[in-house]
Amino acid sequence: MPYVNIKVTGGSEAPTAEQKAELIRGVTDLLGRVLNKNAATTVVIIDEVAMDNWGVGGETTTVRRQKAKFNS
Amino acid sequence: MPYVNIKVTGGSEAPTAEQKAELIRGVTDLLGRVLNKNAATTVVIIDEVAMDNWGVGGETTTVRRQKAKFNS
Amino acid sequence: MPYVNIKVTGGSEAPTAEQKAELIRGVTDLLGRVLNKNAATTVVIIDEVAMDNWGVGGETTTVRRQKAKFNS
Amino acid sequence: MPYVNIKVTGGSEAPTAEQKAELIRGVTDLLGRVLNKNAATTVVIIDEVAMDNWGVGGETTTVRRQKAKFNS
């Protein structure tokens, strides 16, 4: 009966439909294996977050990606 | 002062503006009736989730809907 | 298949087990009535939040309740 | 290591990229100042919510904005 919410960056980094299906299958399996949870009632919701809307280290991901490019 | 978040499938299954207004009114009334909460400060946020991003039983809703169609 | 999260103040304002059951039943019925959602897969999670941890108007609920008492 | 989620109305009220960057910087600074949290692992996610999907006082923000205009 678990509920799982996965947030990842979207836009040019958005997962494909296949990758999303794999995440849903993988985390449902994990909960069955570790906690014996029933897959039938395991709910997984994936949120794709725009890079301007996701901050780490006080900066948006947009800015972080630009700096990473500049430094590489 | 309650906060309510409702997540439903979007896309072709997305609720209309009228249905969303009815959900907001309904859940606000419920909290007033059961817990005597003040409607003025009851906040309701509805998220519409793409069917590829919502999994149950280890499968995306996209796949579940296709199987349901096939079996009907 | 909806997912609903309801946050209310806990502690001395916490809902009873009966009130929580009534909220769960009520919001599940609402989603069935308005959006024809299947009750069997409607998930509702209630969070009880300590009054020091809930702010409105820039103040904790603890402070707001004291002011309300003082003014009444 | 804190995690912060900020939800604001989107659409015509959506914050600009600059405002989002300022929110991310500001809340990361706040957590460093008040709780001595490490900015490098502070995550901030901003959600922009459609006005039909955000309710207060039992009404959608769409309706509330129309009434505010009518009364002004």
Add this chain to the structure above:
Amino acid sequence: MPYVNIKVTGGSEAPTAEQKAELIRGVTDLLGRVLNKNAATTVVIIDEVAMDNWGVGGETTTVRRQKAKFNS
């Protein structure tokens, strides 16, 4: 940089510290494998929800567990 929130029932069904560590490791690995996400910035938060506070099918988990026992 993903963020994952896992909600499971707590109380007598709460996962042990070892099981929680295994969930955190497992979902972090999954995101690395499927999406090539950096483990160092993958955040996982597990919430344990009281059985009176978790509803499925319009009933609390407390009631569902009693019925399951009665029927077995």
Add this chain to the structure above:
Amino acid sequence: MPYVNIKVTGGSEAPTAEQKAELIRGVTDLLGRVLNKNAATTVVIIDEVAMDNWGVGGETTTVRRQKAKFNS
């Protein structure tokens, strides 16, 4: 009308009542300053998460704190 959720580690790292009040005031001010949001309807909820329930880098915070101590 914004809604803000702040998650920090609890237990021995839990913020005091004063620190929580300061976070609530600070983030409410920030939203007023940057987005001109009305403080009266700004809601802030702080969650304190047990260190076994918070993972970064595939490890619980409990384990990370032990390693940090060992290395210092």
